[in-house]
Amino acid sequence: MKKQLNINYESFESYNELNDIEQKLFNVAKQARKKAYAPYSHFLVGSAVLLENGEIIAGNNQENAAYPSGLCAERTAIYWASANYPKQKILKIFVVGAPQDEMKNSPVPPCGACRQSILEYETKQSQNIEIYFASVSGEIFKTYSIKDLLPFNFDVSFL
Template sequence: MSEKIEQKVILHLLDINELSESEIALLEKAKKAMKNAYAPYSHFGVGAALLMEDGQILAANNQENASFPVGVCAERVLLGFAHANFPELRPLKIMIVAQRFHEAGFATVSPCGLCRQTINEYEVKFGRPIEILMLTPEGKVLKAANVSQLLPFKFDDLNS
């Protein structure tokens, strides 16, 4: 007999005025990083900002390449930079924003599967969740308490 497995996903939809000061700072840094994205092929800029446990905010953007598989998402550029330069500092929150070039509004965005697994790696390494915030086209922010809300059956779950 088969067994049903369910996992509940909880995301919070917040107005900008419900964000903390540090979350507003993350949003602004992610928007600024997005404007410098190197995306000459997709014309889709993504910016990400990361709040570290010491209070500093790091930012990065997507980097494309004519050989499409070797482009790198903003989230992975950012997390790699953070760990390469500050390996002992725990990341607390990541904000992600996106926009199609030549369009006024923001685009719907969430981390891709590779980025979700990368976020998971740092949650596992530090033994603590990383909040994930995503700007919506309506100007609201979706907040996930941790990567499990976006990636319910991560590799560490399947291999335990």
């Protein structure tokens, strides 16, 4: 039997269509991107995490010559947030990524490892996390849960 999956997402043509908090998160992620350490890939990613207490945590990718030792922007931000605000729920994550020369303008989604990490926090807090992803300009995508980006997911219920 063949089946089909559908995901829910929104598309914004530009930054100007975002509300005030979304614009703020975009700007924080875009600025964090500029501080990324990416001497090998030259692909810079910044993220901004909004906690339920209103705190915004920034993160960026950190590469390492031993590639598996690096860390993505999303995980630097959510791990820092959890370490410093362990009881706060994550409401939104904004990701802005592009090559160092900023020539790419299509939305850059979280990688597989980041999707799995976001799923862990969404499961832990029993509340969806909105995920926005973009490049430095152009279209922006929004999902209402990581499950839209990771439909066949593995979580604690399998253990």
